[in-house]
Amino acid sequence: MFLMGRSEAGKTSLIQALKGEELHYIKTQYTNLEGDTIDSPGEYAESKHFSVGLACFSFEADVIAIVQAADEPYNLFGDCLHTFILRPLIGVITKTDSPYANVPMIRQWMESAGCDRIFEVNNVTGEGIEELTEYLKEDLPLLTLEEAKQRQALGLCEWDPLPENLL
Ligand SMILES: Nc1nc2c(ncn2[C@@H]2O[C@H](COP(=O)(O)OP(=O)(O)OP(=O)(O)O)[C@@H](O)[C@H]2O)c(=O)[nH]1
């Protein structure tokens, strides 16, 4: 899973929570691969020069997660973000415990970005982490090149189900 989102959104903490660790603050200084996750510094997502680089990293991943804290005051991601990412896009809302949390607003941003699934988590208590873990355990069906081309010809993503009349 590739994680992107502004600095302090809780990306590194999310990795720690997924591993069942106590949170320990480490500022992410560079994009790094650890186990099954690619973590990136929030500053990359905050700069338009780096954001194309983020799209490139996404090609190395099975799933892309936008991470946004429930109390973020503004949105960094444009609408239809999924259109330039050739992988499933999910949203993870962190800091659901914040007194300034506005989860419906963040959900709306993530829906506009085109997230397939949206998860709400509290990295401190681990609430919501299990649901995300279950999703990550799901295997995408393997396709032949012909099957992938057929979906593309229909304007579908490779992981979208085929319409019933074509099954
Ligand atoms: N209350 C609360 N605090 C959180 C949560 N997730 C992360 N934090 C805190 O938010 C701060 C920033 O978390 P990080 O995980 O370092 O954020 P990041 O997105 O990796 O930031 P960069 O490395 O700068 O890109 C830390 O002090 C965390 O302890 C959460 O769900 N709830």
Ligand SMILES: [Mg+2]
């Ligand atoms: Mg970090």
